[in-house]
Amino acid sequence: MSPSHPTLSLLETRILGVLVEKELTVPDTYPLSLNALTAGCNQKSNRDPVIDASETDVLDALDRLRSLSLVIESLGSRVTRYAQNIGRVLQIPSQAVALLTTLMLRGPQTIAELRANSERLHRFADASSVEAFLTELAERSSGALVVELPRMPGARETRWTHLLSGMPEITAPPLSVAAPGGDTALAARVAALENEIAELRAELQTLYERLDALDK
Numbered sequence: 001m002s003p004s005h006p007t008l009s010l011l012e013t014r015i016l017g018v019l020v021e022k023e024l025t026v027p028d029t030y031p032l033s034l035n036a037l038t039a040g041c042n043q044k045s046n047r048d049p050v051i052d053a054s055e056t057d058v059l060d061a062l063d064r065l066r067s068l069s070l071v072i073e074s075l076g077s078r079v080t081r082y083a084q085n086i087g088r089v090l091q092i093p094s095q096a097v098a099l100l101t102t103l104m105l106r107g108p109q110t111i112a113e114l115r116a117n118s119e120r121l122h123r124f125a126d127a128s129s130v131e132a133f134l135t136e137l138a139e140r141s142s143g144a145l146v147v148e149l150p151r152m153p154g155a156r157e158t159r160w161t162h163l164l165s166g167m168p169e170i171t172a173p174p175l176s177v178a179a180p181g182g183d184t185a186l187a188a189r190v191a192a193l194e195n196e197i198a199e200l201r202a203e204l205q206t207l208y209e210r211l212d213a214l215d216k
Contacts, residue, residue: 006064006068007164007165007166008065008164008165009061009165010049010051010165011041011051011053011057011058011061012061012064012065013104013162013164013165014041014047014051014053014104014105015037015041015058015061015062015065015071016065016070016071016084016086016101016104016164017100017101017102017104017105018032018037018040018041018043018105019031019032019037019071019082019083019084020084020086020097020098020101020121021040021101021105021120021121022036022040023083023084024098024120024121025120025121030083031072031074031076031081031082031083032081032082032083033076033079033080033081033082034055034058034059034062034079034080034082035055035079037058037062037082038053038054038055038058041053041058046105046106046117047105047106048105048106048107049107062082068089069085069089070084070085070086070089071083071084071085072084072085086100090145091142092137092145093133094122095122095124095129095133096133096136096137096145097121098118098121098122099114099118099122099130099133099134099137099146100137100145100146100162100164101118101121102114102117102118102121103146103160103161103162104162104164107161108149108159108160108161108168109159109160110157110158110159110160111127111130111131111134111157111160112127112157113159114130114134114160115127115130118130134146134148134160143163144163145162145163145164146160146161146162146163147160147161147163147167147168148160149161149168
């Protein structure tokens with residue numbers, strides 16, 4: 001998706017992910033009805049984050065996705081059904097669609113997690129093949145579709161995320177007590193707090209002693 005494209009919402013990416021997933025895993029029910037698509041969006045397993053969208057919410061998102069040609073609407077014997085068109089619009093192969101889908105449904109993941117979680121959509125031979133497709137998606141001349149996130153403290157591997165909803169906010173991890181030889185400023189703050197606690201305990205003990213003396 002080129003940088004000039006509108007940024008997709010969480011629900012819009014969830015809809016695309018569900019349509020790709022169901023097309024490959026339960027093809028007999030595909031294209032999906034509005035009811036089935038809404039249930040897939042609100043599914044609690046294999047979803048991160050879990051959402052609670054109404055059919056009206058899904059219909060509004062479908063209208064926008066249809067305007068971008070990412071979703072195709074067809075009229076069945078009884079109900080309207082919906083199919084995805086992400087591979088053709090973004091001009092990416094099925095392997096890349098599988099990786100994008102897994103990221104849209106489950107959030108940021110490591111290469112190992114992506115390989116395992118996308119197995120029902122496409123079976124990658126090894127981790128290096130996953131990395132190769134991610135690199136292609138990240139280095140597209142028409143605009144990156146994925147990005148490698150900074151390594152989290154204590155993590156052995158980096159995670160990847162899709163960019164269909166724009167660049168994610170990179171938040172700093174919460175502060176933790178510094179280990180020996182760590183952040184001296186943080187260690188000083190902890191020491192100051194410990195001193196304050198000790199002083200409060202001493203004052204409280206003095207009050208207890210005065211109350212006890214009055215009772216006598």
